[in-house]
Amino acid sequence: MSGYRLRWPSREEHSRVWQLAWPMILSNVTVPLLGLVDTAVIGHLPESHYLGAVAVGSMIFTTLYWAFGFLRMGTTGMTAQAWGRQDGDQVRLLLARSLVLGVAIGLMLLLLHRPLIAIALYLVDATPAVTAEAERYAWIRILGAPAVLCNYALLGWFLGNQNTRIPLLLLLVTNIANMLLDIVAVYGLGMHAAGVALATVCSEYIALGLGLYLSRGVLRQTSGTLDRASLKRFGDYIELLAVNRYLFVRTLSLLFAFAFFTAQGARLGTLYLSANAVLLNFLMLISYGLDGFAHATEALAGRTIGERRLHRFYDLVVTALIWSLVTALGFSLVFALAGEQIIALLTDLDDVRAMAARYLPWIVLLPLIGVWSYLLDGIFIGTTQVRAMQNTMLLSVFGVYLPLWWLLRDFGNQGLWMAFLSLFIARAVTGGWVYRRLCVRQAWIT
Numbered sequence: 001m002s003g004y005r006l007r008w009p010s011r012e013e014h015s016r017v018w019q020l021a022w023p024m025i026l027s028n029v030t031v032p033l034l035g036l037v038d039t040a041v042i043g044h045l046p047e048s049h050y051l052g053a054v055a056v057g058s059m060i061f062t063t064l065y066w067a068f069g070f071l072r073m074g075t076t077g078m079t080a081q082a083w084g085r086q087d088g089d090q091v092r093l094l095l096a097r098s099l100v101l102g103v104a105i106g107l108m109l110l111l112l113h114r115p116l117i118a119i120a121l122y123l124v125d126a127t128p129a130v131t132a133e134a135e136r137y138a139w140i141r142i143l144g145a146p147a148v149l150c151n152y153a154l155l156g157w158f159l160g161n162q163n164t165r166i167p168l169l170l171l172l173v174t175n176i177a178n179m180l181l182d183i184v185a186v187y188g189l190g191m192h193a194a195g196v197a198l199a200t201v202c203s204e205y206i207a208l209g210l211g212l213y214l215s216r217g218v219l220r221q222t223s224g225t226l227d228r229a230s231l232k233r234f235g236d237y238i239e240l241l242a243v244n245r246y247l248f249v250r251t252l253s254l255l256f257a258f259a260f261f262t263a264q265g266a267r268l269g270t271l272y273l274s275a276n277a278v279l280l281n282f283l284m285l286i287s288y289g290l291d292g293f294a295h296a297t298e299a300l301a302g303r304t305i306g307e308r309r310l311h312r313f314y315d316l317v318v319t320a321l322i323w324s325l326v327t328a329l330g331f332s333l334v335f336a337l338a339g340e341q342i343i344a345l346l347t348d349l350d351d352v353r354a355m356a357a358r359y360l361p362w363i364v365l366l367p368l369i370g371v372w373s374y375l376l377d378g379i380f381i382g383t384t385q386v387r388a389m390q391n392t393m394l395l396s397v398f399g400v401y402l403p404l405w406w407l408l409r410d411f412g413n414q415g416l417w418m419a420f421l422s423l424f425i426a427r428a429v430t431g432g433w434v435y436r437r438l439c440v441r442q443a444w445i446t
Contacts, residue, residue, distance in 0.1 A: 009319040017296050017319045023168035024159075025292030025327075041186050041196065051347065052270050053133030053193040055277030059262045060120040060134070061141050063255040064109065065148050070244035070251065071102055072152035076298045077384040079160025084306020088224025091161065095215065096231055097240055098153030106146030113142040124263050127270055133193045140197035144204040151204065154211040158218070159299050166214050170207055178203035246390040247381075253393045257401055257423055264405070264416050272413050275355035278346050282339070282363045286331050290371055293324045294378030301382030308445055313383075320375055328371035336364045362417040369421055372428035376435060383444055388434045396426035 075098045082090040109116070117138045121131055151170075158166045178199050185195025230236055265276040297320045304313040335342075339360045343353055380389045401423040408415030438444055 006318065007315075009315055009322070013315050013319045014323075016300065017293065017316065017323060020162065020164045020296035020299055021292045021320075021323070023164035024295045025289060026168055026172075041182050051277060051349075051352070052127075052130040052266070052273045053137055054196055055262065055273060055280075056121075056124050056130060056134040056266065057137035057141060057193060057197065059259055060117070060124070060138060063259050064116065064120070065145070065152075066255055067248065067252050068102075068105055068149055069152060070247035071098055071105075071149055072156040073247050073251075073298075073381045074240075074244040074384075074386070075153055075156030076159045076295075077302050077381045077386075079157050080162070080299050080302025080382055081306035081384065083161055084303040086223070088222050089227065090224075091222055092219065092224055092226045093230060094160070095153070095157045095219075096226060097237065098157065099150055100231060101237060101240070102149035102151075102153045103146050106149045109145040110142065113139075113145075117142065123259075124266055127266075130266070130270060130273070137193040137197045140194055140201060144201040147201075147204040147208040151207050151211060154208075154215060157215070158211075159295055160302060161218060161222075162299050162303065163218060164295070164299075166211075166218070169214070170211055173210060174203045174207040177206055244386070246386040250386070250390040250393045253390075253397045257397045257420075260402070260405075261416065261420055265413065268413055268416075271351055271355055274347075274349070274352045275359065276413070278343055278352060278356045279359060279363055281346065282335060282342070283366060286328075286367050286370060287374070289327055289331060290324055290367070290374040291378075293320050293327065294374045296320065297375060297378030298382035301379055302384075303382075305383050305445055310442070310444060313444065314439075317375075317379060320378070324371050324375050328367035331367035332364050335360070335367075339363065359413065359417055362421060366421065366424070369428070370424040373424055373431055376428070376431035379435065380431070385434075385438065385444075388431075388438075392427060392430035392434060395430055396423055400426035 075094055079091055079094050082094065117135065121135060121138070124131075124134075155167050155170070158164070181199030181202055182196055185191045185199050189195055191198065262273070262276070262280075265273045297316065300316050301313060304310075304316060340353075340357050343356045343360070347353060347356075377389065380386065401419055404422045405416060405419035408418055411418070
């Protein structure tokens with residue numbers, strides 16, 4: 001950071017962050033709201049194993065799909081830097097390659113779905129009632145694989161083009177459709193967990209069709225031409241996958257941590273599994289709210305690095321940090337004041353409500369602890385410092401989270417939550433150290 005003097009951001013800098021952040025915050029909040037509707041629809045059925053099945057099934061597909069989250073994250077960083085260099089040819093090529101990869105990986109998952117689902121359900125080791133219902137959920141959800149992965153590519157590409165209005169429109173339309181289809185499938189058709197899965201798959205294909213249509217308008221405003229010959233070179237896809245291997249390992253590690261948390265809750269019993277499933281909806285609200293600023297940081301950081309304007313990059317980081325902290329504090333206050341009321345909206349089951357309320361204090365602390373890692377992820381993705389993301393995540397999961405859980409396992413679900421929060425603390429500490437090191441070495445621009 002040689003020559004850079006820390007200062008309060010100007011009005012222009014606040015405006016620049018908010019212009020990209022507010023559509024992403026609004027669109028992101030619709031995603032956990034969808035999760036809240038899923039939970040509320042299932043949570044008001046008479047038996048808790050339906051809620052547990054949706055929790056297990058959702059965890060499996062979050063893990064399975066987001067393992068390929070580099071299609072979103074990697075596309076954002078590389079597109080933003082190409083946009084900053086005004087390289088229209090590369091902007092077009094990144095979209096086409098990412099969509100081809102999304103289709104190919106999605107079809108591969110469809111071919112391998114039987115062993116993948118069987119292994120996942122075996123590892124979770126839930127009760128027979130939960131496992132049977134989760135299996136019905138999984139057989140339907142897997143049908144959406146190609147659409148989900150292509151949607152990752154589209155969202156990453158729109159963000160890299162400094163366009164957050166289209167992701168807002170996409171997520172609003174598809175999530176509202178999903179909510180309505182949830183109610184129809186569960187209460188109208190009596191499908192229970194399978195109905196939630198069917199509604200989700202339908203909304204995923206709605207998102208894909210709308211996203212492809214809207215991308216045409218952006219391409220008309222983008223200079224350059226598409227190198228179609230490059231799309232036929234297999235080696236170029238291998239190179240793209242090699243660049244994103246760090247994001248792949250990083251994402252697998254994070255998803256393993258979440259899957260491990262759900263699996264340990266399942267082993268404690270259906271009541272603990274259901275209560276943790278309710279509380280994880282709070283985490284989704286936190287994640288998608290703070291990710292609004294993280295996504296804005298990805299796009300703007302990639303752009304400023306592409307433009308080779310390092311001081312503007314540092315100003316961006318300070319501005320995004322200020323608003324991320326304000327948002328995190330707001331979440332903590334809301335959860336402290338209205339957490340039990342939110343739990344009551346999600347389920348009518350008294351024992352699940354009481355169990356979830358017991359662990360609510362961990363959720364109150366989580367925004368203030370997790371805010372740092374969300375922002376650092378946005379910085380590292382936008383600047384394509386993805387190897388650092390991988391290494392800090394590996395250390396946090398396998399060097400801190402799992403050992404601490406082992407030491408605290410006799411404390412049951414309290415120990416599990418304590419270890420879970422340690423993951424976010426470790427990510428903040430290790431990521432902060434890497435950020436400072438890159439600043440001292442002025443290694444952001446390569």
